[in-house]
Amino acid sequence: NFFGLCDESGIFFETSKWRLASYAKLFWRYGFDLYTSQQWTSNLMSNKFERIYDFQDKGVAFTTLEDMLRSMSEDFLNMTHYSVSDVLSAAGLSPRFIDELAMA
Secondary structure (H helix, E strand, O other), X not given: OOOEEEEOOEEEEEOOOOHHHHHHHHHHHHOOHHHHHHHHHHHHHHHHHOHHHHHHHOOOOOXXXXXXXXXXXXXXXXXXXXXXXHHHHHOOOOHXXXXXXXXX
16 A cells, blocks of 8 residues: 655655655655654643543533643643644644645
């Protein structure tokens, strides 16, 4: 199976039939952004988002979305004040990675 990303000018990234070659192409194009995004997402989900399940198990209810987001982490509430691009930039991801991730 092949995967490719393209824009109006054509294909700018395409995987290879060889996994190692695909990984090398990804690293060449995005550097450590794939690793950084995975770590950032994993940390966000496991250390903050999953708190909601503890609240559910305890029967806690929230009257507003703001209260629910704040209970998981003030970071979630703060993220609602910024664009996804700004949040991902603050996480250390490159503009190229952010733009192409959004395009996909």
